[in-house]
Amino acid sequence: AQRVTQPEKLLSVFKGAPVELKCNYSYSGSPELFWYVQYSRQRLQLLLRHISRESIKGFTADLNKGETSFHLKKPFAQEEDSAMYYCALRGDTGGFKTIFGAGTRLFVKA
Amino acid sequence: EAGVAQSPRYKIIEKRQSVAFWCNPISGHATLYWYQQILGQGPKLLIQFQNNGVVDDSQLPKDRFSAERLKGVDSTLKIQPAKLEDSAVYLCASSLDTGLSGNTIYFGEGSWLTVV
Numbered sequence: 001a002q003r004v005t006q007p008e009k010l011l012s013v014f015k016g017a018p019v020e021l022k023c024n025y026s027y028s029g030s031p032e033l034f035w036y037v038q039y040s041r042q043r044l045q046l047l048l049r050h051i052s053r054e055s056i057k058g059f060t061a062d063l064n065k066g067e068t069s070f071h072l073k074k075p076f077a078q079e080e081d082s083a084m085y086y087c088a089l090r091g092d093t094g095g096f097k098t099i100f101g102a103g104t105r106l107f108v109k110a
Numbered sequence: 111e112a113g114v115a116q117s118p119r120y121k122i123i124e125k126r127q128s129v130a131f132w133c134n135p136i137s138g139h140a141t142l143y144w145y146q147q148i149l150g151q152g153p154k155l156l157i158q159f160q161n162n163g164v165v166d167d168s169q170l171p172k173d174r175f176s177a178e179r180l181k182g183v184d185s186t187l188k189i190q191p192a193k194l195e196d197s198a199v200y201l202c203a204s205s206l207d208t209g210l211s212g213n214t215i216y217f218g219e220g221s222w223l224t225v226v
Contacts, residue, residue, distance in 0.1 A: 006152075032213060043113075044153070044201070044217040086152055090213055095165035098143070098215060100152040 006101035021072040023087030033070040114218035128190035135204030145201040
């Protein structure tokens with residue numbers, strides 16, 4: 001069964017501090033992992049995907065298959081990073097369905 | 111390009127009434143999703159279509175929820191009869207599913223349902 005766990009509902013940091021949003025998953029095959037973000041009054045949108053191995057808005061995420069994790073990191077948080085962040089997993093079989101974690105609200109304080 | 115369109119944006123109904131939501135995905139997108147998002151929770155997949163066929167509806171409460179995607183384009187999600195616990199945002203989304211970035215899901219703004 002597919003499962004995505006985001007252990008923190010809320011993460012509050014000061015501007016300029018490092019940020020790490022945790023994501024752990026459970027899946028027996030080779031999934032594709034994503035981070036989606038929802039800014040205030042905007043629709044849910046893709047932030048980054050593990051296969052791209054890119055940095056978006058200063059955020060990076062590395063897929064660790066041994067620890068089944070896909071944590072999102074940024075070295076210096078900005079106030080505009082305040083948003084809801086969702087980790088998502090797309091399976092590689094059985095319909096290729098995409099499921100989401102419960103989300104973490106990031107609040108960056110001035 | 112135009113995004114995923116949903117209507118109505120807001121709906122308030124009494125329990126045991128029925129409601130229908132409509133979704134128009136991004137042109138050319140093969141896969142269409144309906145997610146239910148209850149306040150404080152992440153999106154929960156209700157049903158996933160590939161063109162006009164269902165690939166997953168394991169989380170759809172089939173005694174009261176139904177969905178169809180006629181001609182592999184637009185989709186409707188219906189709830190009949192509604193219960194209080196159906197109060198949620200219903201998110202429609204679509205993805206291309208071909209090419210390097212084809213698995214990116216594009217979301218609509220959501221249809222907010224309140225059952226009283």
